[in-house]
Amino acid sequence: MPYETWRKKPVDVQAAQWWRNGDHPEDGVGELAPDPAGGEYRRVEGAVVGFFRHPGYPGDETHERCGRTWHEHGWIDTLEGGHRVCPGDWIVTGVQGERWPVKPDIFRATYEPVGERAA
DSSP states (O other): OOOOOOOOOOOOOEEEEOOSTTOSTTOOTTSEEEOTTSSEEEOOSOSSSEEOOOTTSOTTSBOTTTOOBGGGOEEEEETTEEEEEOTTOEEEEOTTSOEEEEOHHHHHHHOOOOGGGGO
8 A cells, every 4th residue: 555645734832942950831940849748848850841860871971962961951751751851952732731852953844933923
């Protein structure tokens, strides 16, 4: 059976460029959060993009792709599992609230501004 050509339907999404912990509008860094053990605590890690933690990647070493240290990276849980977030990546929120990181060059090639930003 031969391939057919399909075009992706235009769907508006929300996106925020991420540079460091707390950048995402819904990260809530510094806000009071409920402590599972009781009481409250002041959130120091982003609720959307968390700290990047991996025993195989020393924090002071440089990531070859983006040239930043691992301490500067974030981590986001997606429907496909977790993904590393490099400084400068865009965090896209889809129509059902799902989130995923997109590299800046892919973001520019795939998305365009809507509304006031488009003018």
